Amino acid sequence: MIKHFVLIITLSIFLSSCAKPSEHQEKGRHNSNTKSISKLQNSDKENQAPKVVIEGSDLIVFYNNKKTVYKNLVVNEMSVSTELIQTNNTGFSLLYEQNASLTKIKEKYNFIYSDTGILLIDKEIIKFGQDGLMINRLYIDNFNMLNKTYENLQSLGAELPDNFEQASSSMSIYDSKNIPFATQNFQYSTEDLFISYPDVKDGDINISNVESANNQAFNLEKIGANQQSKILLEQIIRQFPDRIVAYLNLADVLWKIQDQNQAKINYTKYLSLMKSQNKNLSKVPQRVYDRIK
Incomplete structure (x- = not known):
């Protein structure tokens, strides 16, 4: 009887020790859970979309887990109003309207x-x-927005001519050096264009200075404005199909925006034109060969 009792007690102690995890196991499990939560939090931060909001007269930008305040960019008074236009995860617009x-x-x-x-x-x-x-x-290069106000923005391009039109509706396009290089025509009456702006359908861009247009597209790509660069480069190629460097620039932009198939097509076209026009092939960047494999 005593033997049976001892056996039962021993078995109970053994089962209890098996069911309870050791302190080391508890710590390991806790650390594992902590790491998992930390990874999820980091992932959420990395995937956090950019955000911009208006607070009073200030513009508040949240990007890459950083908050930046741009003061006095928002004006809402009797003669001027400000509208924030959220476009996509790459940027936004500010629209000021004056009615004085x-x-x-x-x-x-x-x-x-x-x-x-x-x-x-x-x-x-x-x-x-x-x-x-x-x-x-007017395209802008190297304009640091810190400590800039609405008045600073207004002064940009103040020296450009005001070419008023009574019948047609066309935009004059200038590069960052104030050189006109294109016009864009709209299928609207002058009044309808103003009323609808900026919600208007883009018209064709007619390029008059291809070198300035190409340089501006290249500058846009350098600062990360890839979609804007792509639009210009596509217009250049449409109007100047033998402009060799435009195919290289467009291919680079397409590669950056993850459109590798179209990028390869343009790299191939660039290389083909370099050969057919007897250009110096030693000037072909190595990335062209690497990316068309």
Whole structure:
């Protein structure tokens, strides 16, 4: 009887020790769970979409887990109003509308996000009044937005001419050196274009200075404005199909935006034109050969 009792007690102790994890096991399990949670949190941070909000007169930008405040960029008063236009995860726009005079004015500033802060890509200004309608686009390079106000933005392109039109609706396009290189035509009346702007359908871009256009597209790609660069380069190739370097630049942009198939097509076209026009093949970048394999 005593033997049976001892056997039962021993068995109970053994089963109890098996069911209870050791302190080492508990720590290991806790550390494993902590690591899993940490990985999820880091993943959430990495995948966090950029965000921009308005607080009073300030623009607040959240990008790469960093908050940056741009002061005095928002103006809402009797004569001027500001609208934030969220475009996509790569950028946004600010639209200012002025109604104080007989000539109505809208100014649109297009930005992209970057590791160094928001970058101003271009400025569009459209005016409508008794003289008709004018609209300009000016590309901007190396404009640091820190400590900039609405007044600083307004001064950009102030020296460009106001070419008012009564009948047609076309935009004059300038590079960052204030050199005109293209026009863009719209299928709207002058009044309808102003009222609808910026929600208007893009018209064809007619390039008059291909070198300036190509240089501007290249500059856009360098700062990460790949979609804007792509649009210009596609127009260059459509109008100047023998412009060899445009195929290389477009291929690089397409590669950056993960469109490898189209990138390979343009790398191949670039290499083909280099050969057919008897260009120096030693100038072909090695990445061209690497990426068309």
